[in-house]
Amino acid sequence: xxxxxxESFWLAATGEPAAAxxxxxxxxxxxxxxxxxxxxxxxxxxxxxxxxxxxxIAVLEAEYAGFGASGRNGGWCSGLFPVPVxxxxxxxxxxxxxxxxxxxxASVDEVGRTGIDCSYAKGGTIALARSAPQxxxxxxxxxxxxxxxxxxxxxxxxxxxxxxxxxxxxxATYSPDCASLQPASLVRGLAAAVAASGVAIYENTxxxxxxRGSVVTDHGxxxxxxxxxxxxxxxAGLAGHRRTLAPVYxxxxxxxxxxxxxxxxxxxARRETFTDHRHMIVYGQRTADDRLAFGGRGAPYHxxxxxxxxxxxxxxVFSALRRTLTELFGIDPPIAYRWGGxxxxxxxxxxxxxxxxxxxxxxxxxGDGVAATNLAGRTLADLITGNLTDLTTLxxxxxxxxxxxxxxxxxxxxxxxxxxxxLRDRWELARER
Numbered sequence: 001x002x003x004x005x006x007e008s009f010w011l012a013a014t015g016e017p018a019a020a021x022x023x024x025x026x027x028x029x030x031x032x033x034x035x036x037x038x039x040x041x042x043x044x045x046x047x048x049x050x051x052x053x054x055x056x057i058a059v060l061e062a063e064y065a066g067f068g069a070s071g072r073n074g075g076w077c078s079g080l081f082p083v084p085v086x087x088x089x090x091x092x093x094x095x096x097x098x099x100x101x102x103x104x105x106a107s108v109d110e111v112g113r114t115g116i117d118c119s120y121a122k123g124g125t126i127a128l129a130r131s132a133p134q135x136x137x138x139x140x141x142x143x144x145x146x147x148x149x150x151x152x153x154x155x156x157x158x159x160x161x162x163x164x165x166x167x168x169x170x171x172a173t174y175s176p177d178c179a180s181l182q183p184a185s186l187v188r189g190l191a192a193a194v195a196a197s198g199v200a201i202y203e204n205t206x207x208x209x210x211x212r213g214s215v216v217t218d219h220g221x222x223x224x225x226x227x228x229x230x231x232x233x234x235x236a237g238l239a240g241h242r243r244t245l246a247p248v249y250x251x252x253x254x255x256x257x258x259x260x261x262x263x264x265x266x267x268x269a270r271r272e273t274f275t276d277h278r279h280m281i282v283y284g285q286r287t288a289d290d291r292l293a294f295g296g297r298g299a300p301y302h303x304x305x306x307x308x309x310x311x312x313x314x315x316x317v318f319s320a321l322r323r324t325l326t327e328l329f330g331i332d333p334p335i336a337y338r339w340g341g342x343x344x345x346x347x348x349x350x351x352x353x354x355x356x357x358x359x360x361x362x363x364x365x366x367g368d369g370v371a372a373t374n375l376a377g378r379t380l381a382d383l384i385t386g387n388l389t390d391l392t393t394l395x396x397x398x399x400x401x402x403x404x405x406x407x408x409x410x411x412x413x414x415x416x417x418x419x420x421x422x423l424r425d426r427w428e429l430a431r432e433r
Contacts, residue, residue: 037061043377123270
């Protein structure tokens with residue numbers, strides 16, 4: 001079967017089949033049971049094992065480690081947070097808002113320090129402004145960052161184009177707090193490190209119900225002092241969590257490797273990640289083997305928070321991504337891979353981490369989870385071991401988003417918002433012309 005039709009480039013590029021670890025061999029008792037074998041669950045296990053090597057830890061994964069967003073995302077290890085710093089400050093105070101953003105920025109470096117081989121390159125991220133409305137949004141973002149002492153710089157057209165040679169560039173914002181990486185290599189290397197530390201990873205083991213003290217799976221029951229929910233975009237499939245996080249799909253394409261002459265024009269010499277200030281989110285990177293990996297939102301939310309493999313593919317969205325890539329760089333490259341998957345969005349867009357009477361959780365990263373999962377894993381490790389640190393006082397700790405609305409209101413509202421973002425972009429473009 002042609003991998004371009006159905007496989008994440010990142011997973012295919014590892015050159016290795018998905019790990020085939022054994023499922024849970026029956027009922028077990030452990031100290032910590034972690035449900036979900038993606039970044040959140042694995043980072044939590046990684047730091048717990050380092051904090052207390054004597055802990056009995058089990059990771060339960062329905063498919064294989066890295067099956068979900070951890071093996072399919074855009075490869076941005078960034079200090080981005082879905083809630084703007086100003087809005088966060090109005091709710092939690094200036095000091096807490098700044099601490100949250102700085103902790104995320106530090107997490108970008110922490111991922112690099114682990115030494116996991118994942119083509120890590122900290123070139124920063126550039127958000128282009130290619131219309132007057134986009135430039136105004138870039139200027140506002142830079143002003144807010146300056147007000148709170150965050151490192152987001154406003155670039156003029158020449159400086160922006162020197163980094164990223166897109167068409168029609170009027171300016172940009174640039175942040176150094178981002179690394180480009182190979183996400184599937186990161187999650188597989190992380191899983192290997194976790195397993196080497198003595199943590200049991202059970203694959204092909206689907207959690208059916210979570211409660212204080214136990215996880216019921218299709219292969220037996222795991223009893224644990226602490227149960228961690230780390231399912232992100234797959235949370236809605238768990239009993240009792242249909243309205244906790246909305247699974248919204250993000251899709252990607254990857255080109256064949258591009259010639260040096262093309263890169264001489266496009267730039268991204270330090271493998272900076274890139275986006276622009278449109279309303280409909282797009283994101284991209286220059287891969288270690290000189291492809292453009294490019295993605296964006298635009299796929300519909302599916303009724304009832306449904307998640308199915310068929311939703312990973314949308315010819316309409318793939319065609320739109322290709323048109324956008326062509327319009328951005330004035331090229332029409334051959335597309336080698338097309339894939340997608342769900343990410344988790346809380347009702348207020350506020351990610352959270354917490355521990356309450358033996359039940360722990362982390363997630364709701366709204367697509368900005370590569371670095372945030374590392375911070376979440378370190379924070380959960382501190383909470384579970386009772387080690388009160390600066391991390392355990394951050395504003396996302398203990399936060400609880402209200403549930404999403406019941407259907408059909410949820411379906412109508414989310415899809416209206418997605419459609420509205422695209423309509424606003426088209427309206428702005430029409431005005432510019």
